[in-house]
Amino acid sequence: MSDDGARFRVETRPRVTQVRHATEPALLATVAGPDRDLDGYPDEYADIVDFIVKITRRIWIDGAIGLIYDTYDPNCVVYTANDIGRGVDVVVQGTTISMAACPDLDNHFLNVAWSGNSRDGFYTSHLGFGTGLNVGDTVYGPATGRTATIRFCADCVSLGGRIHTEWLTRDNGALVRQLGIDLHDAARRLAAMPPQELYTRSHPVRLDGQTPPLALTQPRDTIEGHLRHLFHDVWNRRMLDTLVDHYHPGARLHTAGGRVAEGVGAIRALHLSLLAAMPDARMTIGNVCWSEEVDGVIGAVRWELAGTSRGGAWFGAMPSGLPIAVPGMTHCRFDSDGRIVEEWTVFDEVGVLAQVYRAAHHA
Numbered sequence: 127m128s129d130d131g132a133r134f135r136v137e138t139r140p141r142v143t144q145v146r147h148a149t150e151p152a153l154l155a156t157v158a159g160p161d162r163d164l165d166g167y168p169d170e171y172a173d174i175v176d177f178i179v180k181i182t183r184r185i186w187i188d189g190a191i192g193l194i195y196d197t198y199d200p201n202c203v204v205y206t207a208n209d210i211g212r213g214v215d216v217v218v219q220g221t222t223i224s225m226a227a228c229p230d231l232d233n234h235f236l237n238v239a240w241s242g243n244s245r246d247g248f249y250t251s252h253l254g255f256g257t258g259l260n261v262g263d264t265v266y267g268p269a270t271g272r273t274a275t276i277r278f279c280a281d282c283v284s285l286g287g288r289i290h291t292e293w294l295t296r297d298n299g300a301l302v303r304q305l306g307i308d309l310h311d312a313a314r315r316l317a318a319m320p321p322q323e324l325y326t327r328s329h330p331v332r333l334d335g336q337t338p339p340l341a342l343t344q345p346r347d348t349i350e351g352h353l354r355h356l357f358h359d360v361w362n363r364r365m366l367d368t369l370v371d372h373y374h375p376g377a378r379l380h381t382a383g384g385r386v387a388e389g390v391g392a393i394r395a396l397h398l399s400l401l402a403a404m405p406d407a408r409m410t411i412g413n414v415c416w417s418e419e420v421d422g423v424i425g426a427v428r429w430e431l432a433g434t435s436r437g438g439a440w441f442g443a444m445p446s447g448l449p450i451a452v453p454g455m456t457h458c459r460f461d462s463d464g465r466i467v468e469e470w471t472v473f474d475e476v477g478v479l480a481q482v483y484r485a486a487h488h489a
Contacts, residue, residue, distance in 0.1 A: 133346075133347055133352075133464065134346065134347055134348055134349050134351065134352040134464060135347055135348060136349065136416075136418065136423060137348070140161050140163055140173070141159070141161075142172075142173040142174060142175045142176070142240065142417070143156050143172060143173055143175040143176045143179065143238075144175075144417075144418075144419050144420050145175065145179060145235040145236075145237065145238050145419075146235075146236070146237065146419045146420050146421055146424075147420055147421065148235075148420075150183075153176075153179055153235070154180070154183070156172045156173075156176045156179075157172055158171075158172040158173070159172070159173075163243055163244050164177070164244055165244040165245070165286075166244060166285070166286035166287050167244070167286070167287040168287060174240050174242075174248045174250060174284075175238045175240060175250070175417070177284075177287075178238055178250050178252050178282070179235060179238065181193060181197050182233060182235075182252065182254075183233065185221065186221075186225070186231065186233045186256070187232065187233055189225070191218060191221050191222055191225070192218070194214060194217050194218050194221060195214055195218065197287065197288060197289060198214045198217055198288060198289045198290075199214065199288045199289065199290035200213065200214050201213060201214075201290070202214055202217065202288075202289060202290050202291065202292065203290070203291050203292070204216070204217060204220075204292045204293075204294055205291075205292070205293045205294070205325075205453070206293075206294050206295065206453075206474065206477060207295060207451075207452070207453050207473065207474040207476075207477030207478050207480075207481070208316060208321055208474070208476075208477035208480055208481075209321030209322045209323055209324060209325075210321075210322060210323040210324070210325065211322050211323075212322070212323065216322065226262040227258075227260060227261075227262040227263065227264045227269070228256075228258025228259060228260055228261070228262070228274070229258070229261065229262070230258050230259055231256045231257070231258030232256055232257055232258065233254060233255075233256045234254055234255050234256065235252070235253075235254050236253045236254050236255065236277075236457070236470065237251075237252075237253045237417065237419065237424045237426070237457050237459075237470075238250060238251070238252050238253070238417060239251040239415045239416050239417045239424050239425070239426035239457065240415055240416075240417060241415040241416070244286075246285075247283055247284060247285035248283070248284050248285070249281070249282070249283055249413060249415050250281065250282050250284070250415070251279065251280075251281045251413075251415055251426035251428065251455060251457070252279065252280045252281075252282070253277065253278075253279045253426070253455070253457045253470055253472070254277070254278060254279075255275060255276065255277045255278070256275070256276065256278070257273065257274070257275040258273065258274065259271070259272075259273050260272055260273070260274060260305055264305075265315070265316055265319065266298075266301075266302050266305070266307050266312040266315060266316070266476070267305075267307055267311075267312070267315065270305045270306055270307070272304060272305050272306060273304070274300075274301050274304035274305055275300075275304070276296055276297045276298070276300050276301045276304075276384075277296070277297045277300070277380070277470065277472050278294070278295065278296040278297070278472065279294075279295050279455035279457070279470075279472040280292060280293070280294050280295075281293040281294075281412075281413065281426075281428050281455060293412070293428055293453065293455070295453060295454060295455055295472050295473055295474050296472070296474055297382055297383070297384065297472055297473075297474070297475075298312075298474045298475065298476040298477065299382050299383040299384070299474070299475030299476055300382070300383055300384035301476075302476060303383065303384065304384075309383075309441075309442070309475060309476065309479065310442065310443070310444070310479060312476050313475075313476050313477075313479030313480045313482075313483055314480075314483050316476060316477070316480040317479075317480040317481075317483035317484040317487065325451070338363075339358075339362045339363045339364075341355075341358075341359070341363065342354060342355050342358050349414070349416045349423065349425050350414040350415075350416075352425075352464075353414050353425050353427050353458070354411055354414060356368070356372055357409060357411060357427060357429060358409070358411075360397065361397075361401075361407070361409035361429075361431065362408060362409055364401070366394050366397060366398070369390050369393060369394055369397075370390050372465060372466060373390050373393060373465060373466045373467075374461060374465045374466065374467045375389065375390060376388065376389060376467070377389070377390065377393065377465075377466055377467055377468065377469065378467075378468050378469070379392075379393045379396065379468075379469045379470075379471065380468075380469070380470045380471070381396060381469075381470075381471040381472075382454075382471065382472065382473045382474075382475050383475055393469075399439050399440045400431070400439070400440045400452075401439075402436065402438075402439035402440070403435065403436055403437075403438075403439035403440040403441050403444075403450075404431065404432075404433035404434060404435060404436060404450050404452075405433070405434075405436055406433045406434050407431045407432060407433030407434075407452075408431070408432060408433065409429055409430070409431045409432075410429065410430050410432070411427060411428070411429050412428040412429060412430065413427070413428045414426065414427050414428075419459070421459065422459045422460050422461060422462070422467070423459070423460045424457055424458065424459055424460075425457070425458045425460065426455065426456070426457045426458075427455065427456045427457075427458075428453075428454075428455050429453070429454055429455070429456065430451055430452065430453045430454070431451070431452040431454070432449070432450070432451040432452070433449075433450060434446075434447060434448065434449060434450065435447065435448045435449070435450040435482050441475065441478070441479055441482075444479060444482050444483075445482055445483070445485075445486040448482050448485040448486060449481070449485060450478060450481060450482055451478070451481065452473050452478050453473065453474075454471060454472060454473030455471070455472050455473075456469060456470065456471045456472075457469065457470045457471075
């Protein structure tokens with residue numbers, strides 16, 4: 127694949143379940159092939175994507191919450207924008223509370239990117255969305271009786287049939303808006319609640335002395351290298367002019383707060399708005415994985431953008447001059463020329479703003 131000289135290759139891997147445009151009966155009927163690489167996982171799962179699909183459905187649709195005890199490590203760790211959860215029972219508790227708020231929540235799969243093997247462990251990035259009627263109280267306020275649809279992304283590391291590390295983000299900014307709750311009221315309410323455990327982060331440093339951000343030197347001929355270069359060039363080097371080289375002219379971006387942008391110009395405007403909310407921000411990439419789907423290659427990036435808050439841009443009138451970190455996930459779908467034609471970016475605006483209000487309270 128190429129776009130104006132930027133090329134990446136797709137390595138040969140075992141064939142796994144494809145979720146895009148697949149019906150639910152077809153997904154549930156998936157069976158293992160002769161080259162199944164899933165040692166240590168129950169025989170009912172055909173491959174690592176099938177594992178993620180089926181346990182997600184059984185837990186969130188069928189209500190088999192107790193399956194978490196069988197599929198998560200007892201000492202698992204879950205990272206969110208607001209806090210850190212440790213231990214399998216914390217996952218069970220959080221799932222129970224979330225489901226009680228919208229007990230009719232459905233669940234749909236958009237992409238499942240992956241890497242790894244049964245010997246070393248698997249990394250999966252599961253992008254999906256759900257719709258439900260809010261009949262129970264949430265951390266943001268009393269039940270509203272309104273229906274909401276939000277995207278989520280869960281990046282998981284598993285070994286031997288158990289997930290031991292997870293990064294979870296939901297578009298809670300879109301959620302509270304649909305429930306009729308003010309974004310900043312929701313964030314202040316969340317900030318007033320004691321978190322299970324806070325991240326400990328050093329103050330972000332954008333430049334090494336007076337040295338400007340340099341271009342990466344690693345090869346870019348793989349999907350991982352290609353995406354690492356792209357994210358570094360746009361978010362750290364601020365070379366937003368490169369977007370036109372890497373995105374199809376009609377590309378569509380779905381991002382936090384339920385925002386949608388069509389075309390490179392609109393995508394650039396949203397990127398600028400987020401950078402203006404933290405103009406000294408520096409991005410770090412946590413992981414890159416991918417999948418070959420029925421309508422193109424999917425690349426998935428887990429990242430964190432950290433800097434100092436500035437009110438008046440993406441997040442509106444928030445306190446300025448405080449540390450802010452936006453953990454998020456991005457899934458990109460490429461066309462045959464290696465250009466991005468569709469992108470989904472998920473981060474939790476409420477959890478991010480809660481960081482700022484919590485810091486302002488203790489300042």
